[in-house]
Each structure stands twice: as structure tokens, then as C-alpha cells.
Amino acid sequence: MNEKTIATIALRDHGFVDLSAVLRAAAEGVELAAASGADLAVLPETINLLHGSLGKAPLQEYALADWRAATEILAETASRQHIALVVPLLVSENGSLANRFYLLGRDGVELGFYQKRVPAVGERIAHVEPANTAPIPWEGLKLGGGICIDVYFPEEIFRPQIEAGADFFVIPSMTPAGPFLDVSAINYGVPFVLSYANWSRILDRDGKELAAGGYRSETLRAGFHSPVQQATINFTLFADFNQDKIPDVQRHYGEKVRVRFDQPNCIFLLESRSHDLSIAEVMREFGLVSRRDYFARLDPEAAVRLSTNKNS
Numbered sequence: 001m002n003e004k005t006i007a008t009i010a011l012r013d014h015g016f017v018d019l020s021a022v023l024r025a026a027a028e029g030v031e032l033a034a035a036s037g038a039d040l041a042v043l044p045e046t047i048n049l050l051h052g053s054l055g056k057a058p059l060q061e062y063a064l065a066d067w068r069a070a071t072e073i074l075a076e077t078a079s080r081q082h083i084a085l086v087v088p089l090l091v092s093e094n095g096s097l098a099n100r101f102y103l104l105g106r107d108g109v110e111l112g113f114y115q116k117r118v119p120a121v122g123e124r125i126a127h128v129e130p131a132n133t134a135p136i137p138w139e140g141l142k143l144g145g146g147i148c149i150d151v152y153f154p155e156e157i158f159r160p161q162i163e164a165g166a167d168f169f170v171i172p173s174m175t176p177a178g179p180f181l182d183v184s185a186i187n188y189g190v191p192f193v194l195s196y197a198n199w200s201r202i203l204d205r206d207g208k209e210l211a212a213g214g215y216r217s218e219t220l221r222a223g224f225h226s227p228v229q230q231a232t233i234n235f236t237l238f239a240d241f242n243q244d245k246i247p248d249v250q251r252h253y254g255e256k257v258r259v260r261f262d263q264p265n266c267i268f269l270l271e272s273r274s275h276d277l278s279i280a281e282v283m284r285e286f287g288l289v290s291r292r293d294y295f296a297r298l299d300p301e302a303a304v305r306l307s308t309n310k311n312s
Contacts, residue, residue: 001272002140006170006193007038007230008200010214016051019070023047027077033228034081039139041228042086042195045148045172046099049090059126063092067102068110079108084138086195088147088172090128097128099147101172103136112136114145117157135166141235144169144190151177151194154184162188162292167235169193182207186265189291191233202231206262206269236272236279242288243268249286257282267291 009029016022026043033041048070049062064070067089078085088101099116115131116123135142144166150157151171158169168191169184171177176199185192186207194201199214210231219225246259246268256274261267270288272279282288 001275001277002235003232004039004139004141004235005037005230005232006191006202007033007036007041007228008193008195008202008211009033009041009043010197010200010220010227010229011044011047011050012215013050013197018051019048022050023071023073027073029227030074030077030083030085031081032226033230034083036228036230038083038228038230040084040086040170042170042193043088043172044195044197044200045088045174046090047088059090059097059123059128060092063090063097065092067091075104075108077108078104078106082106084111086170086172088195097123097126098131099123099128101145101147101170103138103143105138111138114147116147116150118150118153120149132160135161135164141167143167146171148173148175151175151180151184154180154187158184158188162190166190168233171195177201191235200229202229202233204231204233206265206267208262234271234273242286245286245288246270249282249288252286253277253282 009026011022011025026047030041048064071087074085074087084106085104086101087104091098091100099119100113102113103111105111114133117130117132119128119130133145135144142165144158144161146157146169170193173194173196176196177194181192181194181201181203185203185205189205191205192203197215199212199216201209202211204210211229213229215221217225220227249257250259256272256277258271258273260269262269270279270282
């Protein structure tokens with residue numbers, strides 16, 4: 001069992017007098033998330049664009065050349081509260097602009113970054129550079145990434161990271177993504193965490209919504225609700241088509257496992273509830289096949305390649 005509680009933090013998209021005000025609000029959100037038991041907090045896209053009169057100055061004027069020094073309060077807060085943190089920023093590096101998020105560990109030290117793969121129109125005009133980046137190792141997991149419009153290009157953005165072992169995705173965003181996010185969670189079989197100030201969403205690997213909320217709520221806009229949304233996810237969960245073997249698994253492991261059947265998607269969700277039992281161990285013992293591997297066996301293109309190789 002590897003359970004993590006993940007939180008999103010909503011920040012207003014107006015009313016900040018300067019970057020310091022944005023960072024103070026973000027730090028307060030991080031403290032609140034930590035106090036609520038979160039292991040990881042995710043901020044919305046490019047938090048250094050939330051102050052000032054956006055649209056009247058070029059993006060270059062907001063980009064941070066030394067993001068570590070500029071956002072030191074966030075690293076200090078993460079370290080003091082012992083919480084990991086995703087910090088999304090527009091940065092300037094070697095004369096180029098990049099839309100990135102940085103993952104800080106519980107000690108406030110950078111563990112890696114994800115760079116937006118599909119810059120939006122305004123970003124392209126400002127010459128924001130795209131990049132391919134790999135999942136980031138974090139506490140026994142691999143954290144995959146996406147930023148905003150990336151979510152609409154799942155095969156280009158999510159599939160390569162899944163193949164590189166991504167266990168879940170965090171997506172700082174300025175778009176709600178809608179059903180695209182649900183479908184990606186189902187198709188790739190991993191949780192998705194969308195941090196969008198107006199309506200963040202945390203989805204389990206079967207597309208079920210575990211938490212949602214943001215400034216779309218008049219209660220939050222009026223100041224009577226928490227800007228933090230969070231959910232606890234067990235990352236030893238997986239989906240499969242091994243229905244004949246599931247009763248034997250339940251009889252053998254008893255309370256050490258939990259099984260849920262998702263009828264609409266025709267999948268079982270098998271979860272370890274014991275710290276000394278991994279799903280990999282259960283799969284080996286009972287010869288279970290993950291949903292991802294099952295579909296890989298049925299991949300039409302793979303079948304065509306196999307037939308071609310046999311006939312050549």
C-alpha cells in the first residue's frame with residue numbers, strides 16, 4: 001500500500017498587487033493543505049502571472065530568471081510544513097521562455113520539472129519554448145505532468161509518460177479540461193490531479209471524481225470556504241479483466257485487499273490495504289494481468305506488426 005493525500009490550492013486570478021502578495025497567498029494555502037494532512041500540494045498554472053495588469057505587458061516582463069530566489073517563501077513553507085509542492089511558473093532560462101512546474105520535496109529541494117509541451121497561441125507569439133520531459137521520481141512513485149492545453153493532446157503528452165512509468169499526473173491549468181480529463185484517467189488507468197483556480201478536480205484511475213472545487217463557487221468567492229481540495233489515493237490500485245480469479249484473491253488475502261467492480265467500464269479495481277503487501281506480489285501469485293497489458297495484447301497495430309513479422 002502506498003497512500004498519498006494530494007491537494008490542489010485555488011488562487012484568485014485578480015486582486016494581487018504584486019508577486020509577493022501572490023506568493024503569500026500560495027504559502028497560506030500550502031500551510032492549510034499541510035494542516036489537513038496533504039502529502040503533496042499543487043498550485044494553479046503560472047502563478048507569477050496572477051498579479052498586475054495582464055495583457056498590457058509582454059510575458060517576458062513576468063518571467064522569472066531566478067525562480068528559486070523569487071519564490072523562496074514557497075520552498076521554506078514546504079520544508080517547514082514537511083509537504084511536497086508543485087510550483088508552476090513562467091521562467092526565463094538561457095534567453096528562452098518556458099512554462100514549467102517544479103516539484104519540491106518535503107525538504108523544499110527541487111526534485112525535477114515538467115515543461116509545457118503545447119504552448120497556447122499567446123505563448124507561441126511570445127516564443128515560449130515547448131519540451132519533452134520525463135516523469136519525476138517522488139516517494140516511490142513517478143509523477144507525470146501536463147500543463148493546461150496539454151490535456152487535449154493525450155497521445156502526445158500522456159502516453160509517452162505512461163510508457164516511462166508515470167503513476168499519476170498533475171496538471172496546473174487555466175482550463176477546466178472537462179470530460180477530456182475523465183477519458184484520460186480511464187484510458188491510461190492512473191489518477192489525474194487538475195489544479196485550476198476556478199474548479200480543480202482530482203480523479204481516480206477509473207475516472208471517478210474524488211474531489212472538486214474552486215472559485216466557481218460563490219461560497220469560496222465570498223470567503224467562507226477553503227481554497228484547498230484534496231483526496232487520498234492508494235497507488236497500489238490497478239484495473240484488470242481477471243474476473244474468474246478475483247474470488248480466490250479475496251479468500252486468500254481477506255482484509256489485506258479491497259476489490260471494487262466498475263460495471264460501466266467493465267473493470268475490477270484491486271487495492272492493497274496492507275503496508276507489507278504489494279499489488280505486484282498479488283499479480284504474480286495469481287497470474288493477474290493489468291488492464292494496460294491486456295489492451296496491449298489486443299492492440300490492432302501490434303497484431304498487424306506480429307503478422308507481418310511472421311510472414312516476412
